[in-house]
Amino acid sequence: MLQEALREIKRGTAEIIDSQNIEKLLQAYFDEGKTYTVKAGFDPTAPDLHLGHTVLLQKLAIFQKYGAKIQFLIGDFTAQIGDPSGKNITRKTLSKTEVLENAKSYKEQVFKILDSSKTEVVFNSEWINLLGASGMLTLTTTFNVARMLERDDFDKRYKSGTSISISEFIYPLLQGYDSVHLESDIEIGGTDQKFNLLMGRHLQRAYEIGKEQSVLMMPILEGLDGVQKMSKSLNNYIGVTDEPNDMFGKVLSISDELMWRYYELLSTKTLDEIQKLKEGVENGSLHPKTVKENLALEITARFHSVDLAKAAKDEFDKVHSNNQIPSEIDEYTSDEEIWIAKALVDCKLSPSTSQARRDIKQGAVKINQEKINDEQLQLGSGEYILQVGKRKFAKLKVN
Amino acid sequence: MLQEALREIKRGTAEIIDSQNIEKLLQAYFDEGKTYTVKAGFDPTAPDLHLGHTVLLQKLAIFQKYGAKIQFLIGDFTAQIGDPSGKNITRKTLSKTEVLENAKSYKEQVFKILDSSKTEVVFNSEWINLLGASGMLTLTTTFNVARMLERDDFDKRYKSGTSISISEFIYPLLQGYDSVHLESDIEIGGTDQKFNLLMGRHLQRAYEIGKEQSVLMMPILEGLDGVQKMSKSLNNYIGVTDEPNDMFGKVLSISDELMWRYYELLSTKTLDEIQKLKEGVENGSLHPKTVKENLALEITARFHSVDLAKAAKDEFDKVHSNNQIPSEIDEYTSDEEIWIAKALVDCKLSPSTSQARRDIKQGAVKINQEKINDEQLQLGSGEYILQVGKRKFAKLKVN
Numbered sequence: 001m002l003q004e005a006l007r008e009i010k011r012g013t014a015e016i017i018d019s020q021n022i023e024k025l026l027q028a029y030f031d032e033g034k035t036y037t038v039k040a041g042f043d044p045t046a047p048d049l050h051l052g053h054t055v056l057l058q059k060l061a062i063f064q065k066y067g068a069k070i071q072f073l074i075g076d077f078t079a080q081i082g083d084p085s086g087k088n089i090t091r092k093t094l095s096k097t098e099v100l101e102n103a104k105s106y107k108e109q110v111f112k113i114l115d116s117s118k119t120e121v122v123f124n125s126e127w128i129n130l131l132g133a134s135g136m137l138t139l140t141t142t143f144n145v146a147r148m149l150e151r152d153d154f155d156k157r158y159k160s161g162t163s164i165s166i167s168e169f170i171y172p173l174l175q176g177y178d179s180v181h182l183e184s185d186i187e188i189g190g191t192d193q194k195f196n197l198l199m200g201r202h203l204q205r206a207y208e209i210g211k212e213q214s215v216l217m218m219p220i221l222e223g224l225d226g227v228q229k230m231s232k233s234l235n236n237y238i239g240v241t242d243e244p245n246d247m248f249g250k251v252l253s254i255s256d257e258l259m260w261r262y263y264e265l266l267s268t269k270t271l272d273e274i275q276k277l278k279e280g281v282e283n284g285s286l287h288p289k290t291v292k293e294n295l296a297l298e299i300t301a302r303f304h305s306v307d308l309a310k311a312a313k314d315e316f317d318k319v320h321s322n323n324q325i326p327s328e329i330d331e332y333t334s335d336e337e338i339w340i341a342k343a344l345v346d347c348k349l350s351p352s353t354s355q356a357r358r359d360i361k362q363g364a365v366k367i368n369q370e371k372i373n374d375e376q377l378q379l380g381s382g383e384y385i386l387q388v389g390k391r392k393f394a395k396l397k398v399n
Numbered sequence: 400m401l402q403e404a405l406r407e408i409k410r411g412t413a414e415i416i417d418s419q420n421i422e423k424l425l426q427a428y429f430d431e432g433k434t435y436t437v438k439a440g441f442d443p444t445a446p447d448l449h450l451g452h453t454v455l456l457q458k459l460a461i462f463q464k465y466g467a468k469i470q471f472l473i474g475d476f477t478a479q480i481g482d483p484s485g486k487n488i489t490r491k492t493l494s495k496t497e498v499l500e501n502a503k504s505y506k507e508q509v510f511k512i513l514d515s516s517k518t519e520v521v522f523n524s525e526w527i528n529l530l531g532a533s534g535m536l537t538l539t540t541t542f543n544v545a546r547m548l549e550r551d552d553f554d555k556r557y558k559s560g561t562s563i564s565i566s567e568f569i570y571p572l573l574q575g576y577d578s579v580h581l582e583s584d585i586e587i588g589g590t591d592q593k594f595n596l597l598m599g600r601h602l603q604r605a606y607e608i609g610k611e612q613s614v615l616m617m618p619i620l621e622g623l624d625g626v627q628k629m630s631k632s633l634n635n636y637i638g639v640t641d642e643p644n645d646m647f648g649k650v651l652s653i654s655d656e657l658m659w660r661y662y663e664l665l666s667t668k669t670l671d672e673i674q675k676l677k678e679g680v681e682n683g684s685l686h687p688k689t690v691k692e693n694l695a696l697e698i699t700a701r702f703h704s705v706d707l708a709k710a711a712k713d714e715f716d717k718v719h720s721n722n723q724i725p726s727e728i729d730e731y732t733s734d735e736e737i738w739i740a741k742a743l744v745d746c747k748l749s750p751s752t753s754q755a756r757r758d759i760k761q762g763a764v765k766i767n768q769e770k771i772n773d774e775q776l777q778l779g780s781g782e783y784i785l786q787v788g789k790r791k792f793a794k795l796k797v798n
Binding site: 077078128129130131132133134135136137138140141143144145146148149154158161163164165166167168169170173 | 528563564565569
C-alpha cells in the first residue's frame with residue numbers, strides 16, 4: 001500500500017528533496033491515519049488555468065488520496081504592490097475585489113480535479129500584512145545577497161547588467177515565509193521554482209518551527225508543439241475552460257511522442273495501464289490514433305462530462321474523417337464587399353491580415369470547401385463558408 | 400547677510416549637493432522669514448556623544464541661527480530588529496523603554512548645542528511601522544540591486560565574499576524614506592553617509608513629494624591622535640559628558656596641527672577670528688599653547704560652564720606646570736599587600752597588568768612622585784600616591 005502510494009507520488013516528478021520525510025508522513029498516515037499538509041502556490045493574476053497547471057493539481061489530487069490536506073495558496077499579497085520598476089509606486093495591480101473574483105474562478109476550475117473537502121484555499125496577504133514593517137525587515141535578515149544572486153535568473157540578469165529591483169529579492173522570502181506560517185510538510189511546484197521552494201525549507205529552519213518541508217518538483221509541461229513550455233502567450237495551450245470540441249481537437253493534434261508524455265503527466269491511468277497501451281501500439285494490436293482519442297476523451301471528460309467528450313469526438317470525426325462542415329459554426333456579417341484577408345481576421349480565423357495572407361499562400365484557406373490562392377480576392381455579396389486549416393470554420397454573409 | 404550665512408554654513412564642509420537649493424531657502428528666510436527643515440539622523444543605541452558627533456550638531460546650530468527647524472531623527476525602527484546575521488531573529492536589540500531613555504540622554508547632551516525651541520526630536524518607528532508590510536515592499540521597488548551594490552562598503556564585501564544580509568539593503572531605503580515622510584529640505588551627515596544621504600533625494604523624487612533635499616556632508620573628525628577618526632572603541636575621543644578636567648586636559652594633549660582643525664570644526668569663533676589667531680602664532684605674538692588653552696576653555700565651557708572650565712585650567716596648570724598632585728583624586732583601598740601592576744589596574748590607572756608593566760618599563764609610573772622601574776614591586780601596608788603619565792593619579796591605602 002505504502003509502496004504503491006509512493007510510486008504514484010513519485011510518478012513523473014523531476015526532483016524530490018527529502019523524500020524520506022514524505023515516506024515518514026505516508027507511513028504515519030497508513031499506520032495512524034495521521035494527515036499532513038501539502039502546499040502549492042498560485043498566481044492571483046491569472047486564474048485561467050491550462051493543462052500545464054493541472055500537472056501540479058493532479059499530483060495534489062494523488063496526495064489527497066493518501067492523507068494530505070492541500071494548502072491551495074493564492075499569493076495575493078504581492079498583487080497589492082505596484083510596478084516593480086518603481087515607476088508607478090502608487091498603482092496597485094489588483095484590487096481586493098479582483099483577487100476574490102479570481103479566487104472564485106480558480107475554485108471553479110481546480111475543484112474539477114481536487115477534492116474540495118480536503119483543500120484549504122488561503123491568501124497570503126492575511127499573514128504577511130500582519131508581519132508589519134518590522135516583521136518584513138526581520139524576514140530580510142534571514143538571507144544574504146550573494147546567495148540570492150546565485151538564483152539562475154538573477155545571476156544572468158546581474159551579469160548582463162539588466163536591472164533587478166530589490167523587491168524581487170523579497171518575493172522568494174515571502175514565498176518561503178508562507179511555508180513558515182502554514183507549517184507546510186511538503187511543497188510542490190515546477191522545476192523553475194526550485195530556488196523559491198527551497199526557501200521554504202530555509203525559513204522554516206530560521207524561524208525554528210520544528211520541521212522542514214519536503215519539496216517535490218514537477219517538470220514543465222510541453223505545449224502542443226512538443227517543444228516549448230505550455231503557455232498562453234505562445235498559444236500552444238489547452239485551457240481548462242476550452243470548449244469540448246477545442247479540447248478534444250487539440251489533444252488529437254499532438255505528436256505520438258508527446259501523447260505518451262501527456263499520459264504520464266495528465267492521465268489518471270496507472271503506470272501499469274499505460275504500459276499496456278504502449279505494448280499494444282508496439283505489437284500492432286492498438287492503433288496510436290485510438291490511444292490518442294482515449295486520452296482526448298479522458299481529458300475532455302474531466303473538465304466537461306463523458307457525454308460532452310463523446311459528442312466532441314463525433315463532431316471531430318464528422319469534420320475530419322468526412323471532410324464535412326461542423327454542425328455549429330459562428331456567423332458573421334459584412335455590410336460591404338470585403339477583402340479576404342480582412343474577412344478572415346473579422347471572423348476570428350486569423351490573428352492579423354499578414355497571417356491571413358500567409359495562410360492563403362500556404363494553401364490553408366478554403367471558401368465553400370474550395371482551396372483559394374488569391375491573396376487579393378474581394379468577396380462580393382453572398383454567403384461564404386470560410387475555413388482555415390482543418391478545424392477553424394466561420395460563416396460570412398456579405399450584404 | 401546672506402553671504403555671511405552661506406559662508407558659515409559652508410565652513411568645514413566636505414561636500415554639498417545642490418547648494419543652489421540651500422541658497423534659495425536662505426534667501427526666502429532673509430526675504431520673507433520663511434523657515435525650512437534640516438534633518439540629521441542619530442543612532443538610538445549610542446547616546447554617549449563625543450566631539451565627533453558635535454561637528455554635525457554645531458552645523459545644525461548654525462542653520463538654526465538662519466531660519467532652520469531641525470529634525471533630530473532617532474532611527475529607532477531598526478533597533479526593533481534582531482541580529483542582521485539572522486541567527487537570532489526573535490531577539491530585539493532595544494526595547495521601547497530603552498529607546499526612550501536613550502532619547503532623554505540624547506536631549507540632555509544635544510541641547511547644550513542646539514536651541515530646543517527650534518528642534519523637533521522624532522522617532523522613525525512612528526511612520527515606518529505605519530508603512531506596514533506592503534509599504535515596505537513598495538519601498539523596495541524603488542531601487543535596484545546593482546546600484547545598491549555600488550555602495551563602497553557593499554562593493555568591497557560582495558567582491559571579497561563577505562556576507563551582506565538583505566536587510567542591509569533595506570536600511571538605506573528606510574533612511575531615505577524618513578526624508579520622504581519628514582519632507583526635509585536639507586539633510587546633513589558625515590561623508591561616510593553619502594550614499595544614504597543621496598537616497599533621501601532619490602526617494603523624495605520617486606514618491607513625488609515635490610522637493611529634493613540638499614545634502615551637506617561634514618568631514619569625519621580625527622581623534623586625539625590626529626590620524627584615526629574619533630571613536631569610543633579607539634579610545635581617542637573627548638566625550639560630551641567627560642569631566643571638565645578630562646575634557647580640558649584632552650584638548651591640551653592634541654598637536655598644534657590638529658588644534659587648527661578643531662578650531663575650524665568645533666569652535667564658534669568666526670573664520671576671521673581664527674585667521675587672526677593663526678597670524679598671531681605665525682608672527683610670534685601668540686604662544687600656540689595659549690591658543691590651545693583658549694580652545695580647551697571654549698569646549699569645556701560649552702559642556703559645563705565658564706567657571707568649571709577655568710577651574711579645570713587651574714587644576715591642569717597645578718598638575719603639569721608645577722608637577723603637583725591634583726587637589727582631588729580617587730582613593731582606593733587594598734586589604735593586603737599588592738603587586739604594583741595589579742594596584743595600577745585596581746586603581747583604574749592601567750587597563751591591564753600587561754599595560755601596567757609596559758608603563759613601568761617606559762618610566763611612566765611614579766609612586767609618591769618618584770619614578771619606579773621595578774615591575775615586580777609589592778606594595779606593603781601604607782599610603783601611596785600612584786601616577787601614570789602626566790594626568791592620571793590615584794591614592795591607594797594598603798592595610
